[in-house]
Amino acid sequence: MLLPTTTVVLLLYASVAIGVTAAVLAWRRRPNPGTGPLVWLLVGQSWWSTCILFTLSADAVGEQLLWTKLGWIGVMIVPVAWVLFALEYTGRDERITRRSVVALSVVPALTVLLALTAPSHDLLYVRVIDRAGDGLVLIEQGGVWYVVAAVYTYLLGVVGIIPIVGVLSSRAAAFRGQSTALVVGIVTPWATNVLYNLGILPSAGIDPTPIAFAVSGVAYLSAIDRFRMFGANPAPTLRAREFLFDHIHEGAIVVDENGTIVDINETAAAVLGLDVDRALGTPAAELLPTDGAFRTDGGDDDFLIVGSDSTSRSYDVTVTGITDRHGRTLGHVFTLHEVTQYLRQQQRLTVLNRVLRHNIRTETNIIYGYADRIGGRNADTIKRHTTNIVDLSEKGRDAIELFEDAMDGDRTQSLRELLDACLDDVRERFPNVSFRTEYPEADPPVSDVFGVVVGNLLENAAAHNEGETPRVVVTAEVDDGRLRVRVADDGPGIDEYELGVLESGTETPLRHGSGIGLWLVKWGTEILDGSVSFERNEPTGTVVTVTAPVAGSDGIRPDVP
Template identity: 25%
Template sequence: MARDLTGRRDDGSGDRYRHLIEHVQDAVVEFELVDGEPLVRDVNDSFVEIFGYDADDIRGESLNDWVVPEWKLEEARALDANTGAGEVNYRNVTRKTATGLREFLYRGVPYGTDGPSTNGFAVYTDLTELSRNERRLEVLNRILRHNIRNSANVVAGHTARLLNELDRQDEETTDVAATIERAAHELERLAEEAGHIRHVLNHRPDEAADVDLASVVRSVADEYRQGSPSAEVTLDLGGSEPVIADSRLRYAVDALVDNAITHNPSPKPRVRVRVDPERDADGDGRAGEWVVVHVEDDGPLIPPDERNVVLDEAEITQTRHGSGLGLWLAELTVETFGGELSFGTSDLGGNDVRIRLRRR
């Protein structure tokens, strides 16, 4: 049987693979290395769309001449040398298109290395917008966190001094100053939670890691008992077990306890943190694969719109995005560990926000 350019026998499989390549969204180039130079044999429609070069113009030409900036030629030749040696390449690269430079994940896949020349595929996944957005978010995150935290510290500090010097008989002025102080502390909390979110998103979890739920929950509860003595924080840790997570799990538990206290208008908010291992569905009483942490309160129910946005069940808009970062922090943290955040009602009369995690 004859073989096509991919080295497969002409038994119909080549047509199937080519059909697949033509419909993938990544730019794909089929090339042949001739004296170390990758000559284009064919390109898919996505390459034409992304790079802006006509397929008839680039066939038979050096791929490097068309897509590699001059100052990146040494890098490209090193990748070509790896391909010629039969190695698969993975690298983030900058390449030129008809409209300018763009960033790609490049994968060079050789085939047909047993003959006098080497053929290969160059696959380019466009990362331009993703990379730019990541950089923009990083800049915004750093600037906003720094400026918000600094300004909030200034406001909170001066307001505390103002409260100490105010005539306590002027209740209206005192209330205004106290409101300003609370708002400043909320800004400080937002900056802190934004930093935690960044830490969650920027670090992959260690798949081998586990944490003891009892230790995490107990530590958070102790902190709020000291910092918010008016709140009643109780624990039920009878079912606590190690779960697949790392130390960042504390962010989620802390955020939910903080929400339960902060958004409760009662002079003595009640919060109960309960750990409940799920049981196998066969009813034999054995522990199942999952453990649920319940953070319950007696405060107002979280609005459905806010819950739905956090759970990706509703679109984020200017008026529908959540009142703070606490629920977002909890959701993103739990998601990182392959778990789930969900909402219900508690017999305390308020919310039951649940963190479901796999047991170790």
């Protein structure tokens, strides 16, 4: 259907009003990503419509031709601004440089130049072909360069749509709404222009593309206002992911299905002594030990060691497969996690364990033996303190074993066996203390670490209880995959100062506890991903409750530092 000229004119006025409104709103949202190019885009389309309106209202043919030519400025601003907007809005602004903008603007600038100098050549002609009875002049535009300009414009339209379409699949509803509105905003005038150029769309000699910009303006306004285009912007997403990959503390190498390195971050390049530019596109087998730590099937359990002797660094290499939505493998990501400190700490603990287990016991045995020979009160004092040193060294050894358990994996035993073993030990050491137990019907497996925790709680409850008939009650419950052990005594209670130090998580030379037992309880429950609480027992004593997941349920795992 041919639109009457008055309707066309009204629609052109509407497109200007809407375009300027959207441009003002976009201008006010600067410097949000995309605002600058969007303003240019809206100015370009409004100028295009304005020039058509001036062409229609001009009396002289020369004036009409002039406005038609000037309209090319708007025509060619739109595609360049659209591409720049799409890049900026989707966070690809690093591609927008002065050089790229100039390169993008070469064809538009030449087009405008050829349009303004139209009578002197036929590359892009703008000429009157007919005069209607109502004074309307039909202007024809064409030529070789017209085709070039049209193809270039459509090409930039497609180039700009590609990153915007990527946002269509965003999980954020606001981004999906924004990108849908933007695609509608750009596809409508482009489709109109294609149909007009193919002669499919009837028009009264007027290019209807700017009229379609009224639809674009409404779409852009919806994106700005309804979908908060400049209030919620996807631009940082891409950059954030790139930033994380480039600057993450772990090294990362991406290898495609053909075994070619397709991405590598700075950390990985530094660790492996590679040049990023050289590594990219190189077969992984040439640069990496793909038959060792970098095997795509997970490889052996050995660490990757870089360097030699004291300067060597150790890395735990993890491989993760990357698959498409059909589950087909696209490649692998190797991540390098440095474990040098962890391994050194493990070595130190091994040495300390030996010192505590063997050397101290040997030395104290000698002291104890000589004191036995001397005899008398002083010798008894020496022997008592020597025994204390042995006890302390055993506690230290417990602490080391606690951390070794955490590092080496999670050994388990049944709850009942573990509690019985702990109780047998304290019953033997504290025969005057009465122990009462309440076990659950279930007998789930629990981590060996739990033994250190419960053993120290029982020892603490019995050792400091100086009443006539000291009693300790041990209650164990299993509920919803979590084990709760409650140790209640009727002793003097734990000093608030000791609990305060424990709660602070650290000791200083001026503020410290009196032993290591409670620290073992705290560290053990932390390793078990559990919790410990201390309450006052009535009329005297303390109730300590330890809660932790039972072995095999979610959450219980060795806590490797």
